Amino acid sequence: MKTRQGRAKRPRRTAAWKVLAVGLTVSLAGCTGSDGTSAGSAETSASASSSSTASATASSEAGADVVTLAEAFAATLDDEQLSALNQDYTFENAANWSNLPNALLAGGMGGGPGGGSNSTGRVGLQTSTLTDEQWTALEDLLAGATGTAENEGYDEIVQHLEADDYLGDNGGGDDYGRGNFFVAFLGTPSASGTWELQFGGHHLAVSNTYTDGALVGATPSFRGIEPMDEVEVDGDTVIPEQQERAAFAELLASLDDDQLTTATLSDSFNDILLGPGKDWAFPESSEGLVGSDLTDDQKALLLTAIETYVGDLADGDAQTILAQYEDELDETYVAYTGDIAMENNGDYVRIDGPSVWIEFSMQNGVILDGAHPHAVWRDKTADYGGLTS
Structure with a gap:
């Protein structure tokens, strides 16, 4: 099995695995699990609209799950990694996302379309520093914060990482690949107060903001993909977008x-x-x-x-x-x-x-x-x- 940025690439996890893993993690932590329902048709949306109290409860439960998973990820890190992960909840940090590879941002291409607000690069912990155990905990966190549908949510994130691996192997070099992504906690993950889960790199930006345990913002959310054509990466079919x-x-x-x-x-x-x-x-x-x-x-x-x-x-x-x-x-x-x-x-x-x-x-x-x-x-x-x- 091919190793990328010091981590063996594992097969993409299924939506069924995600529901099980999040449920087990939350059960062990003594917290209530999320409802596990899927976003669907206009009929489903109308039903959700007529049940605002239930939706708010589900959102709070999902937010509590994310806090538990964030704390579990942080518990796997050493002091130096924690220092990089934990950042202040400020607009400057929140707005520091881009579609560019981080090497280009750090080279001074920040600002304006295609750039970020910080030309020194992204804030947070670079994924190239993660061990297999730490990668697994990060994947659990991303799975808990995103959707379960095929080619959406967590499945789409994994395909984005695989697509960047493909670019690195096919002309992009070391500036591309799953080791060039960053994760940051802006503020402290908690059921009270406000914090943001920020994850991103080339062609991907996730920015989920939580207040008092509930999601209050999931944007800006950037998605891009190269190659656009379907490709195979270590046995996985990559087709996001x-x-x-x-x-x-x-x-x-x-x-x-x-x-x-x-x-x-x-x-x-x-x-x-x-x-x-x-x-x-x-x-x-x-x-x-x-x-x-x-x-x-x-x-x-x-x-x-x-x-x-x-x-x-x-x-x-x-x-x-x-x-x-x-x-x-x-x-x-x-x-x-x-x-x-x-x-x-x-x-x-x-x-x-x-x-x-x-x-x-x-x-x-x-x-x-x-x-x-x-x-x-x-x-x-x-x-x-x-x-x-």
Whole structure:
């Protein structure tokens, strides 16, 4: 079995394993487990919306699980690692994420689209320092904080790490690979007060903010992938972002000619607008085709596209947020430029609602030939848990 950054790469864990592992961890810690339900259809979202008390309880339980798993991970670290892991809960630290490999950030490419707020690199503990035991504890934590669906949540994170391993092995070199990711606790994991679980590296940013044990923000959430084509890495099939691309393509293909004309943006885009360093910079007015002008079937496709991002969260949290976005569908806009298949450089699509903001932009390859996507999910009130400065 191939070793990467000092750690033997293990097979991807299944959603069933995740539910069992989180349940066992919480049971041993004497805490209540999360509900384990999956984010699903519009019917499920409507049900969650009508049960706000139950959703809030599930969110609090999931938050308690994450605290338990965070403490278990921290318990495996030495003093030097803990010093790197534990960072202050500040806007500067929270906003210090990027789609770039950390070597480029540390080389002074921070700031603006594609860069981060800190040109010295990411904050936190670099994964190359982790032992197998520590990696396992980190995986448990990430699994507890994210969704159980195939190709979403935790499964998608693992595929992102595998994709970066693939880049390292196919022309990227040592600047790419799972050892170049960072994990940070901004503030102290606790059932009271506010803290953020930050995890990221090339093409990936996870930023879950918790207050009094409940998730209060899961954005900015960045996903990109290179290669876009399906590849095999040590026996695993890597296909993250394919379901997102397909969901956007199906939504746009459902529009008639008049709707497509209304949805077409006058400008072209070579990247996302609200990338790293572009916090709280939402456009003052929305463009494109408004949700109230969609058929019921088209609204379902719009919600499905949104769900491919919200579904990256722990399942109970995803239900609650998706129900809110569903309530706002009539006021949510769809806009695009390029080809509706979303397969080539310059193809771009945007979802812009009262709360939700999602962009998907196809880019030229950097290490490999062929286009690949950059995508960001933001929330107009809940980015960084509402922290603005």
